[in-house]
Amino acid sequence: xxxxxxxxxxxxxxxxxxxxxxxxxxxxxxxxxxxxxxxxxxxxxxxxxxxxxxxxxxxxxxxxxxxxxxxxxxxxxxxxxxxxxxxxxxxxxxxxxxxxxxxxxxxxxxxxxxxxxxxxxxxxxxxxxxxxxxxxxxxxxxxxxxxxxxxxxxxxxxxxxxxxxxxxxxxxxxxxxxxxxxxxxxxxxxxxxxxxxxxxxxxxxxxxxxxxxxxxxxxxxxxxxxxxxxxxxxxxxxxxxxxxxxxxxxxxxxxxxxxxxxxxxxxxxxxxxxxxxxxxxxxxxxxxxxxxxxxxxxxxxxxxxxxxxxxxxxxxxxxxxxxxxxxxxxxxxxxxxxxxxxxxxxxxxxxxxxxxxxxxxxxxxxxxxxxxxxxxxxxxxxxxxxxxxxxxxxxxxxxxxxxxxxxxxxxxxxxxxxxxxxxxxxxxxxxxxxxxxxxxxxxxxxxxxxxxxxxxxxxxxxxxxxxxxxxxxxxxxxxxxxxxxxxxxxxxxxxxxxxxxxxxxxxxxxxxxxxxxxxxxxxxxxxxxxxxxxxxxxxxxxxxxxxxxxxxxxxxxxxxxxxxxxxxxxxxxxxxxxxxxxxxxxxxxxxxxxxxxxxxxxxxxxxxxxxxxxxxxxxxxxxxxxxxxxxxxxxxxxxxxxxxxxxxxxxxxxxxxxxxxxxxxxxxxxxxxxxxxxxxxxxxxxxxxxxxxxxxxxxxxxxxxxxxxxxxxxxxxxxxxxxxxxxxxxxxxxxxxxxxxxxxxxxxxxxxxxxxxxxxxxxxxxxxxxxxxxxxxxxxxxxxxxxxxxxxxxxxxxxxxxxxxxxxxxxxxxxxxxxxxxxxxxxxxxxxxxxxxxxxxxxxx
RNA sequence: GCCCCUGUGGCGGAAUUGGUAGACGCGCUCGACUCAAAAUCGAGUUUCUCUGAAGUGCCGGUUCGAGUCCGGCCAGGGGUACCA
Numbered sequence: 001x002x003x004x005x006x007x008x009x010x011x012x013x014x015x016x017x018x019x020x021x022x023x024x025x026x027x028x029x030x031x032x033x034x035x036x037x038x039x040x041x042x043x044x045x046x047x048x049x050x051x052x053x054x055x056x057x058x059x060x061x062x063x064x065x066x067x068x069x070x071x072x073x074x075x076x077x078x079x080x081x082x083x084x085x086x087x088x089x090x091x092x093x094x095x096x097x098x099x100x101x102x103x104x105x106x107x108x109x110x111x112x113x114x115x116x117x118x119x120x121x122x123x124x125x126x127x128x129x130x131x132x133x134x135x136x137x138x139x140x141x142x143x144x145x146x147x148x149x150x151x152x153x154x155x156x157x158x159x160x161x162x163x164x165x166x167x168x169x170x171x172x173x174x175x176x177x178x179x180x181x182x183x184x185x186x187x188x189x190x191x192x193x194x195x196x197x198x199x200x201x202x203x204x205x206x207x208x209x210x211x212x213x214x215x216x217x218x219x220x221x222x223x224x225x226x227x228x229x230x231x232x233x234x235x236x237x238x239x240x241x242x243x244x245x246x247x248x249x250x251x252x253x254x255x256x257x258x259x260x261x262x263x264x265x266x267x268x269x270x271x272x273x274x275x276x277x278x279x280x281x282x283x284x285x286x287x288x289x290x291x292x293x294x295x296x297x298x299x300x301x302x303x304x305x306x307x308x309x310x311x312x313x314x315x316x317x318x319x320x321x322x323x324x325x326x327x328x329x330x331x332x333x334x335x336x337x338x339x340x341x342x343x344x345x346x347x348x349x350x351x352x353x354x355x356x357x358x359x360x361x362x363x364x365x366x367x368x369x370x371x372x373x374x375x376x377x378x379x380x381x382x383x384x385x386x387x388x389x390x391x392x393x394x395x396x397x398x399x400x401x402x403x404x405x406x407x408x409x410x411x412x413x414x415x416x417x418x419x420x421x422x423x424x425x426x427x428x429x430x431x432x433x434x435x436x437x438x439x440x441x442x443x444x445x446x447x448x449x450x451x452x453x454x455x456x457x458x459x460x461x462x463x464x465x466x467x468x469x470x471x472x473x474x475x476x477x478x479x480x481x482x483x484x485x486x487x488x489x490x491x492x493x494x495x496x497x498x499x500x501x502x503x504x505x506x507x508x509x510x511x512x513x514x515x516x517x518x519x520x521x522x523x524x525x526x527x528x529x530x531x532x533x534x535x536x537x538x539x540x541x542x543x544x545x546x547x548x549x550x551x552x553x554x555x556x557x558x559x560x561x562x563x564x565x566x567x568x569x570x571x572x573x574x575x576x577x578x579x580x581x582x583x584x585x586x587x588x589x590x591x592x593x594x595x596x597x598x599x600x601x602x603x604x605x606x607x608x609x610x611x612x613x614x615x616x617x618x619x620x621x622x623x624x625x626x627x628x629x630x631x632x633x634x635x636x637x638x639x640x641x642x643x644x645x646x647x648x649x650x651x652x653x654x655x656x657x658x659x660x661x662x663x664x665x666x667x668x669x670x671x672x673x674x675x676x677x678x679x680x681x682x683x684x685x686x687x688x689x690x691x692x693x694x695x696x697x698x699x700x701x702x703x704x705x706x707x708x709x710x711x712x713x714x715x716x717x718x719x720x721x722x723x724x725x726x727x728x729x730x731x732x733x734x735x736x737x738x739x740x741x742x743x744x745x746x747x748x749x750x751x752x753x754x755x756x757x758x759x760x761x762x763x764x765x766x767x768x769x770x771x772x773x774x775x776x777x778x779x780x781x782x783x784x785x786x787x788x789x790x791x792x793x794x795x796x797x798x799x800x801x802x803x804x805x806x807x808x809x810x811x812x813x814x815x816x817x818x819x820x821x822x823x824x825x826x827x828x829x830x831x832x833x834x835x836x837x838x839x840x841x842x843x844x845x
Numbered sequence: 846g847c848c849c850c851u852g853u854g855g856c857g858g859a860a861u862u863g864g865u866a867g868a869c870g871c872g873c874u875c876g877a878c879u880c881a882a883a884a885u886c887g888a889g890u891u892u893c894u895c896u897g898a899a900g901u902g903c904c905g906g907u908u909c910g911a912g913u914c915c916g917g918c919c920a921g922g923g924g925u926a927c928c929a
Contacts, residue, residue: 174929
């Protein structure tokens with residue numbers, strides 16, 4: 001391009017790659033830790049390398065990119081890195097299905113996705129790229145894990161997994177479909193294995209308290225985490241049993257104790273095990289409870305089943321004996337694994353009592369008079385105590401305190417805090433993950449691998465032709481000598497949950513020495529992440545684990561920060577309908593390009609036969625309802641795709657993908673291009689005039705776009721830019737107009753960086769990526785006239801254009817003088833006039 | 846089951862946080878330009894029984910005034926600890 005001749009059309013095909021090369025050559029997105037400029041760490045959740053990027057990635061990274069570029073324009077030293085959450089199940093599935101090695105499959109995917117991300121022109125610091133499946137990453141993770149072990153935050157215990165009895169393998173929850181293994185079709189059962197755990201519960205209170213400091217996190221995420229942590233104040237007390245033993249139970253509703261009609265223990269409770277040892281019906285019942293998977297949803301929605309042990313539990317106040325059941329809906333992990341059941345005020349207990357014909361008593365009512373109101377379902381709400389002896393008439397809160405006081409006075413139990421949060425089970429019986437760095441020795445027990453021997457690397461020669469853990473089957477890998485006694489031992493063959501990988505990657509981005517996980521001082525410079533952006537689906541697990549891991553590292557003295565993400569933004573998901581066919585027990589999914597939707601229905605292109613159109617849900621690899629952005633970039637250019645991602649839908653809300661709209665964005669790119677070519681029109685001569693209205697519009701837009709970007713309200717920023725563009729186009733040539741065009745180039749540069757560079761290059765001022773955000777003149781932000789609404793009885797009848805700041809009395813007089821108002825009043829008596837200065841007048845008649 | 850969120854024209858959405866509902870964009874309709882098409886430009890576009898009235902998922906409430914606040918529903922989505 002020459003100085004004066006803009007081509008008629010912007011050619012994204014050649015401009016995109018040219019500017020991408022220019023940025024790379026200038027290394028302008030490589031973060032300099034030594035810089036004296038204020039630092040800004042902008043991070044988007046790193047992707048799983050599933051094969052190709054999808055629109056959800058494009059949306060996520062475009063948002064972060066706009067913010068990162070905007071921050072740079074505002075003088076910040078920006079860290080905006082990218083990497084790969086590269087361990088996980090899909091690589092092993094690919095190995096089983098296609099016979100490819102997980103490593104090869106993963107690194108191929110990374111190469112493809114990196115190439116695709118580069119096509120979008122993201123301002124990323126690729127010099128800090130990480131792949132978690134690389135031993136140079138997971139070796140450091142093993143070292144961190146050993147630090148936590150030494151601090152007592154790691155332990156082993158038994159825990160249940162989904163067991164496929166045919167394939168003889170552990171299944172992920174996702175691999176259990178309708179209670180059956182997805183490959184074998186066998187009914188899944190629970191099986192206990194010895195597994196590794198992290199003591200996240202040690203930080204339960206701190207994780208809860210920390211939420212209060214995260215005031216720029218979405219309220220909904222804080223609420224979800226708070227509920228997940230689930231602190232509850234309640235009472236732990238013991239029942240005396242008819243067999244002479246005592247049974248500790250935990251309840252959050254001691255106020256309802258007079259409504260208890262039975263006691264229930266978990267199937268794996270010692271009492272249940274004891275009964276089963278002498279009663280084969282009980283043993284059979286417990287075996288029955290082993291059927292089915294381990295998910296909370298499955299446990300909660302399963303039919304409530306119980307087994308009457310014949311044991312009685314003596315009510316501490318009434319002295320009455322309540323039957324003790326073994327029940328499938330009681331969880332050993334929560335409280336004491338035993339409950340007092342109050343059917344009137346807990347729905348699970350209600351369902352159970354109804355099924356087994358147990359009494360259902362109301363003990364909480366709206367008023368004393370409603371003590372005998374029938375219960376159609378459990379009522380969990382507030383009220384006062386009824387049918388409850390000495391508690392009658394008390395509020396729920398008072399009754400809780402009173403019961404706790406009496407039980408404590410009698411020495412039967414204590415008020416106690418329990419948490420819903422459970423320790424983090426991190427063992428996976430899989431190959432493609434971080435090996436847990438321990439060695440089992442018959443003499444020494446479980447021995448940590450010495451740090452000098454890290455990383456414990458995965459063996460490359462593994463066999464995926466049969467189900468199960470290839471590490472465990474490997475002929476030599478696990479056979480090593482004990483580091484303590486030197487005798488033959490064997491390696492731990494479990495690998496770490498992939499959520500561990502994503503619990504500290506943001507630290508490694510900030511600092512990546514070869515000999516240790518990170519440098520403490522360098523981490524302190526960049527952390528916390530100023531703005532973290534990712535999908536709402538990570539609201540609980542990933543974000544809670546990362547918060548925990550950061551605390552744990554602070555606990556062992558490796559870092560100073562406690563909260564890794566100062567500000568969080570959860571983008572909505574990109575959604576699309578699904579296409580599938582049923583094949584026996586499993587659903588076969590098809591991707592949108594495989595399906596022809598032109599006829600209104602949906603047929604598979606391959607065979608012309610119909611496929612089922614499913615719900616509009618989040619795009620996911622497993623459902624194949626994904627769209628490939630690369631084709632769209634090829635057709636319309638990166639800037640049109642980026643613009644489309646930012647337009648219309650508010651970023652926190654779901655974005656239903658449709659091809660309609662992208663063409664409009666491509667047209668807008670060309671419209672801007674034509675406008676940018678007019679920068680020299682009318683602005684140079686001595687007779688050039690100012691256009692105060694356009695100046696105002698420009699400065700209002702600069703201010704609004706800045707605050708919209710800072711609030712991540714990109715759709716609003718986009719609308720502002722459309723308005724300014726329209727206003728400039730309509731304006732006559734003037735110095736103001738030329739200036740506005742020039743500033744507009746900078747305004748759109750975070751969103752459409754290639755187009756902006758191409759247009760900016762006519763000024764020979766270097767890269768627009770390294771320019772400055774325009775300054776706002778506050779005097780130009782204020783309008784001198786306002787439009788005021790005039791209502792009669794709350795209904796709009798007229799509008800008035802008046803000077804800003806007009807006194808209320810004058811505004812009222814003007815409104816009453818309005819012909820439309822008088823017609824609408826029709827002679828009625830004016831009773832009241834409400835005046836909101838500069839906004840509205842409401843006349844009440 | 847439980848926790849959380851969302852619901853506004855044909856479509857995506859905006860609404861100064863209780864003050865003119867539908868900004869801006871897409872789509873569509875009509876017009877200009879053109880031999881023609883594309884592109885571009887201009888006008889229009891919530892609905893109806895249309896001098897008016899109704900209208901922000903449904904039912905009710907608070908208020909001079911409710912998309913916004915409160916109560917109760919309905920529908921869709923996310924999470925539910927081994928999908929990431």
